[in-house]
Amino acid sequence: MKESIRSRYEARAKILKAMAHPSRLLIIEELQKKERCVNELTAMVGADTSTVSKHLSVLRNAGLVIDEKRANCIYYTLRCTCILDFIGCVEDVLAAKAEDHKKIMKSCKK
Amino acid sequence: MKESIRSRYEARAKILKAMAHPSRLLIIEELQKKERCVNELTAMVGADTSTVSKHLSVLRNAGLVIDEKRANCIYYTLRCTCILDFIGCVEDVLAAKAEDHKKIMKSCKK
DNA sequence: TTCTTATTTGGCCATATAGCCAAATAGAAA
DNA sequence: TTTCTATTTGGCTATATGGCCAAATAAGAA
Numbered sequence: 001m002k003e004s005i006r007s008r009y010e011a012r013a014k015i016l017k018a019m020a021h022p023s024r025l026l027i028i029e030e031l032q033k034k035e036r037c038v039n040e041l042t043a044m045v046g047a048d049t050s051t052v053s054k055h056l057s058v059l060r061n062a063g064l065v066i067d068e069k070r071a072n073c074i075y076y077t078l079r080c081t082c083i084l085d086f087i088g089c090v091e092d093v094l095a096a097k098a099e100d101h102k103k104i105m106k107s108c109k110k
Numbered sequence: 111m112k113e114s115i116r117s118r119y120e121a122r123a124k125i126l127k128a129m130a131h132p133s134r135l136l137i138i139e140e141l142q143k144k145e146r147c148v149n150e151l152t153a154m155v156g157a158d159t160s161t162v163s164k165h166l167s168v169l170r171n172a173g174l175v176i177d178e179k180r181a182n183c184i185y186y187t188l189r190c191t192c193i194l195d196f197i198g199c200v201e202d203v204l205a206a207k208a209e210d211h212k213k214i215m216k217s218c219k220k
Numbered sequence: 221t222t223c224t225t226a227t228t229t230g231g232c233c234a235t236a237t238a239g240c241c242a243a244a245t246a247g248a249a250a
Numbered sequence: 251t252t253t254c255t256a257t258t259t260g261g262c263t264a265t266a267t268g269g270c271c272a273a274a275t276a277a278g279a280a
Contacts, residue, residue: 005136006132009132009133009135009136010132011204012132012135012197012200012201012204013129013130013131013132013134013135015200015203015204016126016129016130016135016200017127017130017131019123019126019130020123020126020127020129020130021123021127021267021268022116022119022120022122022123023119023268024123025119025122025123025126026115026119037226037227038226038227038228039225039226039227047268047269047270048269048270048271049226049227049228050227050228050229050269050270050271050272051268051269051270053226053227053228053229054228054229054267054268054269055268056227056228057228062203063203063204063206063207063210064203071278072225072226072276072277072278073225073226073227074226074227079203079206080199080202080203080206082198082199082202083199083203085195085196085199086195086196086199087122088192089190089192089193089195089196090122090125090126091122092190092192093125093172093173093174093189093190093193094121094122094125094173096173096189096190097173100173131237131238133238147256147257148256148257148258149255149256149257157238157239157240158239158240158241159256159257159258160239160240160241160242160257160258160259161238161239161240163256163257163258163259164237164238164239164258164259165238166257167258181248182246182247182248182249182255182256183255183256183257184256184257
């Protein structure tokens, strides 16, 4: 694989990797609804503040969210809402998987 | 976070995680064009056969690809082509990031 | 100033991952 | 049968990740 090609795939992988965590997916979905500060997100995720803060920094580094200081909180916003579209596709994969599973169970019964 | 909600996010995260690797993204893109056997993919990725085989098993476990034995090869196929749509979104994120970077560089020059 | 409150960072540990090599497996060809 | 080819699996090491706690930082409120 050529170097230039590889680095393009690496850039993409970095973004997917940033999304590939249950807590971060929750955060992404919440931020799509409205901006939130770390405190609020921490309550939603139900983990240590430091843990959530690190998750947010992963999302920020990947360019998925933006943070803005206002009043005495730091508000996080989702940057590209198209992100949510692709959750739909992920659901399709899950559905296809479930369908297969059903088929396998069926053929076992025979 | 409720248990039922968490497990849904975990299922999604598993799929994203499976995609979040440069070599696997390359494989996904190649498989979108046409089915390929391990050998061919190994050449494209440029890694050890065993490494590529493990990447394929990650994709298979996530339900992203299907394998079918035919002649003396095992052919892999992409299961949901919608996967590709969302690469477009990832590119948007990258573009937005690049744009920001430009702005920062500009403001530094002042 | 000191006391809160909000957030990030550092340290530590446990776990997961990617990579390679070597070995196992399966099937086709000789 | 042996041999070759395709693929997977096991073993190993190095590296990265997620989680918590504790400490640092920043900014407002008292």
